[in-house]
Amino acid sequence: MxxxxxxxxxSVVIPVYNGERDxxxxxxxxxxxxxxxxxxxxxLVDNNSRDRTSAIIQTATxxxxxxxxxxxxxxxxxxxxxxxxxxxxxxxSSYAARNQGIRxxxxxxxxxxxxxxxxxxxxxxxxxKPFDDLEIGISCGEILALPxxxxxxxxxxxxxxxxxxxxxxxxxxxxxxxxxxxxxxQVLETVGLFRPYLTSGGDADLCWRILRETSYKMYFAESxxxxxxxxxxxxxxxxxxxxxxxxNKYLHELHGVDLMRExxxxxxxxxxxxxxxxxxxxxxxxxxxxxxxxxxxxTPIGLMNVRARAIGQRQAxxxxxxxxxxxx
Numbered sequence: 001m002x003x004x005x006x007x008x009x010x011s012v013v014i015p016v017y018n019g020e021r022d023x024x025x026x027x028x029x030x031x032x033x034x035x036x037x038x039x040x041x042x043x044l045v046d047n048n049s050r051d052r053t054s055a056i057i058q059t060a061t062x063x064x065x066x067x068x069x070x071x072x073x074x075x076x077x078x079x080x081x082x083x084x085x086x087x088x089x090x091x092x093s094s095y096a097a098r099n100q101g102i103r104x105x106x107x108x109x110x111x112x113x114x115x116x117x118x119x120x121x122x123x124x125x126x127x128x129k130p131f132d133d134l135e136i137g138i139s140c141g142e143i144l145a146l147p148x149x150x151x152x153x154x155x156x157x158x159x160x161x162x163x164x165x166x167x168x169x170x171x172x173x174x175x176x177x178x179x180x181x182x183x184x185x186q187v188l189e190t191v192g193l194f195r196p197y198l199t200s201g202g203d204a205d206l207c208w209r210i211l212r213e214t215s216y217k218m219y220f221a222e223s224x225x226x227x228x229x230x231x232x233x234x235x236x237x238x239x240x241x242x243x244x245x246x247x248n249k250y251l252h253e254l255h256g257v258d259l260m261r262e263x264x265x266x267x268x269x270x271x272x273x274x275x276x277x278x279x280x281x282x283x284x285x286x287x288x289x290x291x292x293x294x295x296x297x298x299t300p301i302g303l304m305n306v307r308a309r310a311i312g313q314r315q316a317x318x319x320x321x322x323x324x325x326x327x328x
Contacts, residue, residue: 013101019115095194111182127224137216140176141224156230175207197321201247245312
């Protein structure tokens with residue numbers, strides 16, 4: 001099949017929890033997509049939000065009703081897209097919300113992103129292209145940082161914290177994060193949906209089930225880009241890395257992934273001492289000239305993240321219900 005003619009119906013599933021801050025910009029990004037509007041539906045799933053999320057989604061749905069007539073690519077009103085308002089109020093979990101969207105979907109390709117992401121204009125078009133190859137079951141795009149102003153946002157951007165290149169290099173098995181991921185719907189009919197009671201690591205779990213239980217392959221669509229807002233406070237950053245630790249413990253229980261080795265107190269002290277006595281003086285000379293505080297504090301911020309991840313791994317307890325895999 002000529003890739004120029006490959007335009008399958010796509011369902012984009014986006015879980016939303018207290019997303020009133022993000023939804024207006026996200027919806028504008030969805031309206032700007034180059035993928036033909038008549039070939040895509042956007043399913044926004046409110047996961048029991050307590051702010052104005054539901055009202056904002058409903059307004060967008062009313063302005064962009066599901067009964068949009070077919071449009072010719074390159075013509076028509078490209079601002080008019082199909083938005084569907086769904087809810088998941090029984091289980092507080094982004095994976096349960098995604099499952100709700102999958103069940104309601106009409107597309108043969110199911111794409112995922114998050115409310116705090118900003119897909120670039122050609123995101124969906126580039127994410128879907130690899131499925132022209134019938135051996136591809138998963139396509140994942142790249143996740144880059146939105147411009148940030150705080151020291152912590154700049155630190156995360158410098159380290160490419162959310163880049164798919166990290167997860168694609170996982171020593172156990174590669175996977176893509178649901179901030180920028182697409183799968184064939186028929187694959188989900190084979191391996192099942194997300195584990196609805198899992199609170200972290202569900203993207204890895206789903207990708208690994210697909211790659212290890214079927215013959216489908218994964219493709220890295222690097223030009224399919226979403227930009228993500230990094231955490232701006234230390235509390236948010238530590239919570240993020242704590243969840244990374246929880247995820248590793250859950251995946252250890254579910255798939256036998258090796259647990260991460262924790263740093264000893266001596267290792268923390270050694271790395272801090274090396275930073276104070278060696279790295280900091282060198283970094284200060286160049287950082288002051290360039291007004292780059294990130295370079296000065298990169299090591300201690302990184303060590304705090306590592307510690308939060310270790311605590312998360314140590315304290316995590318996989319819920320018994322998390323073994324459940326939902327089916328269509």
